[in-house]
Amino acid sequence: MTVHALKRFDNVTELAPQALVPADTSRGLSITAQGLEKSFGDNRVLRGLDFHVPAGQFVAIVGRSGCGKSTLLRLLLNLDQASGGQFWFGERNDAKPDKSAVRVMFQEPRLLPWASVLSNVEVGLGDKRGTPEGRALALDALRNVGLETRRDDWPAVLSGGQKQRVALARALVSNPRVLAFDEPLGALDALTRISMQKLLGQVWVDQGFTAIMVTHDVAEAVTLADRVLIIEEGEIAMDLSVDLPRPRERGSVEVAQLEGRILRELFRNSKAGEDA
Amino acid sequence: MSAPAEKFSNLTQWILPIGILVVWQVLSSIGFIPGRVLPAPTDVILAGWKVLLNGELAKNIWVSFWRALVGFAIGGGIGFALGLANGLSRRSERFLDSTLQMIRNVPHLALIPLVILWFGIDETAKIFLVALGVFFPIYINTQHGIRTVDAQLVEMGQTYGMTRGALFWRVYLPGALPSIFVGLRYALGIMWLTLIVAETIAASSGIGYMAMQAREFLLVDIVVLSILIYALLGKLADSTARLLERLCLGWHPAFQKR
Numbered sequence A: 001m002t003v004h005a006l007k008r009f010d011n012v013t014e015l016a017p018q019a020l021v022p023a024d025t026s027r028g029l030s031i032t033a034q035g036l037e038k039s040f041g042d043n044r045v046l047r048g049l050d051f052h053v054p055a056g057q058f059v060a061i062v063g064r065s066g067c068g069k070s071t072l073l074r075l076l077l078n079l080d081q082a083s084g085g086q087f088w089f090g091e092r093n094d095a096k097p098d099k100s101a102v103r104v105m106f107q108e109p110r111l112l113p114w115a116s117v118l119s120n121v122e123v124g125l126g127d128k129r130g131t132p133e134g135r136a137l138a139l140d141a142l143r144n145v146g147l148e149t150r151r152d153d154w155p156a157v158l159s160g161g162q163k164q165r166v167a168l169a170r171a172l173v174s175n176p177r178v179l180a181f182d183e184p185l186g187a188l189d190a191l192t193r194i195s196m197q198k199l200l201g202q203v204w205v206d207q208g209f210t211a212i213m214v215t216h217d218v219a220e221a222v223t224l225a226d227r228v229l230i231i232e233e234g235e236i237a238m239d240l241s242v243d244l245p246r247p248r249e250r251g252s253v254e255v256a257q258l259e260g261r262i263l264r265e266l267f268r269n270s271k272a273g274e275d276a
Numbered sequence B: 001m002s003a004p005a006e007k008f009s010n011l012t013q014w015i016l017p018i019g020i021l022v023v024w025q026v027l028s029s030i031g032f033i034p035g036r037v038l039p040a041p042t043d044v045i046l047a048g049w050k051v052l053l054n055g056e057l058a059k060n061i062w063v064s065f066w067r068a069l070v071g072f073a074i075g076g077g078i079g080f081a082l083g084l085a086n087g088l089s090r091r092s093e094r095f096l097d098s099t100l101q102m103i104r105n106v107p108h109l110a111l112i113p114l115v116i117l118w119f120g121i122d123e124t125a126k127i128f129l130v131a132l133g134v135f136f137p138i139y140i141n142t143q144h145g146i147r148t149v150d151a152q153l154v155e156m157g158q159t160y161g162m163t164r165g166a167l168f169w170r171v172y173l174p175g176a177l178p179s180i181f182v183g184l185r186y187a188l189g190i191m192w193l194t195l196i197v198a199e200t201i202a203a204s205s206g207i208g209y210m211a212m213q214a215r216e217f218l219l220v221d222i223v224v225l226s227i228l229i230y231a232l233l234g235k236l237a238d239s240t241a242r243l244l245e246r247l248c249l250g251w252h253p254a255f256q257k258r
C-alpha cells in the first residue's frame, strides 16, 4: 500500500467518533456451543467444545496450527457438519438467523476477479443486490474502508491490503450480527496489518456485531479482543478475559504481559506434544 | 504506451509479410521462380479478379464458410454442453468421460473413407467431420475450465448465499471462460483444417474443390489463390476469437493494458 493510501485510511478511522467499545451491542447475536465435536475419519479434531460468547463480544481464538480453529469456524458457518454436539446463535430456541446475519472474512480476500470492486461488495447484499438501496449500501461500505474511488477497478489491480478491505466491505454491507474472521490479516505486511487492526476495531465499535476471530498473532488477539480462547488438542485449554482499557497500545506493559502468558501456555503444550 | 507508438507497433506486424510479397514479386518478374511452379502475386490477384467476376469465387467461399459455421455450431454446441455437464457433475462425468476419451483417440480424419461410404460426398459428410473435429477441443477445455474454478471462490459464493444458478453464472462460467477460449481458438484451427482436407477429397463445391479443379487444368494461380483464401479465412476466424476474448476477459491480468 502506498503511504498516501495509508494516510487516508488513518483519516477514515480518525474522523469516526472515537468510541472505544460498542455503544450498542444489541445488534450482535450471542453464540453458544455445547459439546461440539468434529472428526475427519479417525482424526478427532474437535473433542467437545463448550463456550458461550455474549452478544457484541469480540473473542479471539488462538492455538497451534492444525488444532482445528478453521474447522470450528467452518462448523459455525455451516460449511461443514458437526460430528457431535450442537451450537446456536441467540437464544437456544430461536429460529436460525438469516443467512446474511452471519458473515465471514477469510485469510484470502476471495474476490471475484471478473467483477468490479463495487460488484464484489454487492455480493454481500443477498436479496438487496441490484436495487438502488443496495447500491447505496455498497457504496457506503466501500467508503467505510476508504476505497470509494476504486469502485470501478478490477480486483487484480489492488494491493493485498486493499483487496482485504474490499472483502471487509463485502462482509459488512449486510450489517451482519456475527462476523467471523479466519486469520484475516495473516497475509499482510506488518504496517498494513496494524492499520487494518485499527479499522477492524473501529467497525466493531461502530456496528456492535459479535466478532469471532481466529489469529496466529497473539499481540493482535490481545489488542483487539475482549477475550481469548486457546484451543489445544480439540478442547478449550484456556479462557482468558482481557480486561485492559482501550485503546490498547501494542508493546505496552499490560499487553506484553498477557501476550507472554498466552505464549507460555501455547509453548508449554507444544513441548508436551513433542515429548509424547 | 502513447497512441502513435501503439499505432506503430500495430504496423510492425505487417512489415515481414509485405516484405515477403515484394521479394516474391521481384523473383517472379525476373524469371527466377518459373510461373508454372509459383505464379507471381500479381498473377494470383488477376486470377482472383477473374473468378470473382464470374461469381464462382463468392459462391465457393460462401459454401465453405457455411459448412464451417454449421459444423462448428453443431460440434461446438454439443462439446460445450457436455463439457459443462461433466465439469459440474461427477456422475455425468463418470458416465460419459471415458467413452468420449476413447473416441478422441481416433483421428477424425481417418474416418473420411467411412464417412464417404455413409453420407456420400454431400454436405452431411463435411459437416459431420467438422463437427467431430471441433467437438473435442471445446469439450475438453470447457470441462477443464469448470473443474479448475477456484474452490475458495465457490465456497465464498456459498457462504454469501448464492443459489446454484447464481453460482453457475457468476462463479463457474466466468471462471471457466479463459480455458473455454483456449478451446475455441484451437477448435477454429481444426475446423479449417478438417474442411480443407474434406473438400479436397470429397466435394463438388467449395474452395478445396475449386483448388482441385484448378489442379486438373494446371491453373497454378487458382490453386495458390485457394490456399491464400484458406489462410485469410483462418486468420479472420482467429482474429474474431481474439477480439471476443479481449472483450470478455478484460478482468484477466493477462489482458489488461500495460
Ligand SMILES: Nc1ncnc2c1ncn2[C@@H]1O[C@H](COP(=O)(O)OP(=O)(O)OP(=O)(O)O)[C@@H](O)[C@H]1O
Pocket: A040, A043, A045, A063, A064, A065, A066, A067, A068, A069, A070, A071, A072
Ligand atoms: N476436509 C478435511 N478432511 C480431512 N481432514 C481435515 C479436513 N479439514 C481439516 N482437516 C484436519 O483437521 C485438522 C484441523 O484443521 P484446521 O484447518 O481446522 O486447522 P487450523 O487450526 O485452522 O490450522 P491453521 O492454524 O494452520 O490454519 C487438521 O489436522 C486437518 O488436517
Ligand SMILES: [Mg+2]
Pocket: A069, A070, A071, A182
Ligand atoms: Mg486455519
